[in-house]
Amino acid sequence: MDQLKLKKAWEVALAPAKNLPMTLIMMYMSGNSLQIFSIMMVFMAFKNPIMGLLSTNQAFERFETDSNRGSILQVKAAYVLMQVLALAVGVWKINSMGLLPTTRSDWLAWEVRREPLEHAIPALSL
Numbered sequence: 242m243d244q245l246k247l248k249k250a251w252e253v254a255l256a257p258a259k260n261l262p263m264t265l266i267m268m269y270m271s272g273n274s275l276q277i278f279s280i281m282m283v284f285m286a287f288k289n290p291i292m293g294l295l296s297t298n299q300a301f302e303r304f305e306t307d308s309n310r311g312s313i314l315q316v317k318a319a320y321v322l323m324q325v326l327a328l329a330v331g332v333w334k335i336n337s338m339g340l341l342p343t344t345r346s347d348w349l350a351w352e353v354r355r356e357p358l359e360h361a362i363p364a365l366s367l
Contacts, residue, residue: 243309250304250313254320257293257327264327268334275338283338286331290324297321 264286271279293300297317305313335341342348 243306246304246306247309247312247316250301250316251319253300253304254316255323257290257320257323261323261327261330264330268330273338279338283331283334286334287328290327290331293324293327294321297324 267282268286271282273279297320300320301313301317304316332341336343345352
């Protein structure tokens with residue numbers, strides 16, 4: 242009976258990986274502009290993995306017994322890894338949309354103004 246529960250637990254753990262190709266295709270097709278459809282897709286790309294991570298124990302409590310607790314821990318680790326991969330897809334999408342502050346120009350408010358080494362003064366002013 243424990244083997245069957247462990248097999249079903251692995252199916253639950255790998256289910257998020259089966260959704261990754263469809264999520265990637267939907268992210269690619271939604272484009273990089275800020276429109277309502279692409280914003281909803283990004284929202285769902287973050288909401289589903291975060292909710293999955295928060296409900297990890299509830300997802301596997303029906304499969305866990307005293308004799309297979311160590312094996313279920315490995316399954317939970319695989320489940321968390323799949324959810325992190327799904328989050329990485331969301332991060333990739335918001336990076337491609339330009340919403341992550343990854344360039345120097347995104348942080349100009351904290352840049353120190355340069356002091357010039359020399360000053361040029363015009364010889365003739367009109």
